[in-house]
Amino acid sequence: MMKAGSFHGSLNWKRTHYTTEIAPDLDGKEVVLTGWIKEVRDLGGIKFLILRDKEGTVQITIPRDEVEEHLIKIAESLQRQDCVSVRGVVRRMDKAPRGVEVIPRSIMLLNSAKQPLPIDITGKTPADIDVRLDARILDLTREENQAIFRIRHAALEAIREFFSKNGFIEIHTPKIIATATEGGANLFPVAYFEREAFLAQSPQLYKEQLVIDFEKVYEIGPTFRAEKSHTRRHLTEFISIDIEEAFATAEDVMEVAENLLQHVCKVINERCSRELEILKHKVEVPSIPFKRLTYDEIVNELRDLGVKISWGEDIPTVAYRTLGRLHPYFYFIIDWPTHLKPFYIKPRDDKPEISEGFDLMWHWIEIASGGTRIHKKELLIKRMKEQNLNPESFKYHLQVFDYGMPPHAGWAIGLERLIMMLTGVKNIREVVLFPRDRFRLVP
């Protein structure tokens, strides 16, 4: 038997199983587990350690009269978050969690954790989000967080599967840019050698240009907004899921969006039932098509409920909250007044004061926005001027419109807001590993 706690025989700590693979039918088998101590319950003559690895947990049981004296000593020294390798024998045991436990033959301490830890990694004494984010690496060991990020992973996987199957190619556009993409403010300036540059707030212009080459493109990437918002649904850095499709209209890409969301909800239900259970959350698979409500209908509905909005005004947050109660789950808002939408959104041919832009709502939260784009250079320049943007600063974008720009449409979904919907968490920072907001820049 190896001398416990030593490192001779450098591969002795190599894992044979993950914790979740330890099942009653392995009774009697010797296994090596590696991971971290999550909890210690010492009853004197018998000690219980909960070992965590990336898959889950298993109980390590140390009965005094069944193991050697030196092992008792090591077990007594173990504390939360110590990194260990455990060689032991699986035992079927009704009284143990999942009906199985491991009786150790040797335990190697690979690294100890400094006590006391800044947060309770078992989650029994809850900590505020600010404290948890300061100790984010420890916080992420908690099973709720493991569940959130597994769902995030599964959602991204499902999204990529969906796009691939539907003929979209994944692109990456620059995040360091020379000028504002959608005009105006809210860009983070960066020192780019001797020049000033900015962090991209959206891949909008690049993805539009690329439809000439690839027709159907999507990008899943970071976007940056220097907005001083401080709410549970805003970040300064977030992941945007963007698509752009040639020879398509707003209606075409709305169908892509609803099909995608339905697919993602299905996949999460199928592949993440354990995670959803941990989060005590249910994902309802939406039926399609989603409701399409016009801006006029929304304004009228709100008026009937006493929320007055004159035509052409943007919808304030309080009004969205009211709308969310009226239309639980997904719905589109279409036929927006043109002047409320960005310059590249196409005005309707028959009624130019109305645009072909849309928003996709989930309850009261905007999850996506998009529309048919302008593909005629003259109209695009006209719209830029109407929004007080200087066409000169968009010359590289505009020149592409001389190269046979097709009619096209697209949208952008905020990944984090989608994950909020899939996990049921109330604060967007919960679904980002290291969130950035107006005040938080570390860790």
Added chain:
RNA sequence: GCCCUGGUAGUAUAGCCCGGUCUAGUAUAGGCGGCUGUCGCCCGCCCGACCCGGGUUCAAAUCCCGGCCAGGGCGCCA
């Protein structure tokens, strides 16, 4: 940019309104001891805190002012 709320041990909280009874209570983590079936184990002992500065007062965790930090909301947005 604006508005609201809050800052008490590693963590989460009580106390604050109505100043003295606070050598600041509790839980959990941590330390020591005990305990052979725990799964929020249990029991005993111990360690550990009033954000900073100024003011009012005989007396400030408590009231007032300023600062810093945090949470939430509005506007804007995904």
